[in-house]
Amino acid sequence: MSETEEFKPYTILPGETVSLDKYKNEKDVIKIGPGLLHEKHQISAMKAGTLKNYNNQKWWIDSSQRRYVPSLNEHVIGKIIAKTQDYFRVDIGSAHSALLSTLAFEGATKRNKPNLEIGALVYARVSLANKDMEPELECISATTGKANGFGELKNGFLIKCSLGLCRSLLNPNTPILTALGEHFAFETAIGMNGRVWLNTADISNTILLSNAIKNSEFLSAKEIKQMVKELVKQSEDDMEL
């Protein structure tokens, strides 16, 4: 089977079976992602969404759900809800709260622990994810042991959105953030658990940005540009008044 057919993403419903034979590449290992189940020589869908693939090698269902299920190495934004001597208990929006060791920060030692208050936000990496256990977090990179952007998120504002929107925001060329970046100076952290943290110098800008991001989920790139343009114009008018 040297020739493989061109694949077009299509909508799929739970229970439907997926036939990959047409696109099979004999020498490769096929990776199936979230939403697909491999059982008895057959691949079937478990979620409703769009079936997508990459290089006929990776297959997954892109869906926009709101329930977060932690999984290894995902970057999340969590809120500290309790602290003990060794652990912070962190709410990451999943069924169970996660544990964050006080030593899992860059440069942290037994004597020099980070002092985070209850209610503080952290950007962290899931270091243990198992459906039968509490998830565990770390605020250091898995390979280098450095902070690499992880750690406490000071100031700023947190908004919640769907997991699908968060995934699209993670793309460095996402239209909404690049369009907003042309007009405003701001900083973001995007967690895969459906949380986006924003920080700007001005509260009115924060409100504007958070509304723009929330509204952008179902807009095309063109519509997003238009929306941002209008919002900028509006805010300038307000300033003059």
Add this chain to the structure above:
Amino acid sequence: MSSHRQLHVKELSGNILKMKFMQRNREQQQKEEEEKEQQRALSEAHWVVDFDSITPENETKIESESSFMNFLEGGNIGRRSYQKFNNTIEKLAEEQMKEQKIKKIEENEQKNSVSDKEMVDRYKKDIGVLPTNKTEKRSLTNDKDNDSSNKKQKLNSKKSKDISKEFIKPE
């Protein structure tokens, strides 16, 4: 062996045979024989799966992952800053972007290069069809029979068969 011992037994008198060390020796020999018998019975009862004759229904390997991390198109940068709001984050994001681009290029290169398994497949195709002996057993006695009867066939395909055995084993 047994006939040899019987000769000895005939020569020895009853008195000597009653002696403790003689009896102990005989018991030991009996025990050893029993053990041998048992082991032979066990090894005959064991059966070996003939991997060569089994053709897997689904040849491609399928791995499943629970995370979206490896399924994000166009990169994955969680922290970003625009218009130099936070310089350190902006530099970090640029570095991560470069790293991810390099990774992607490497992945594509790997895909285009020829893998070992593909080489073996090609080799098999060009050299000939693999023998599929369904009746072949992997016991000591049967191997001898097979050797004589299948010698011709084996000689023809010995090389390709050796290779196939190596790669069919689970990794």
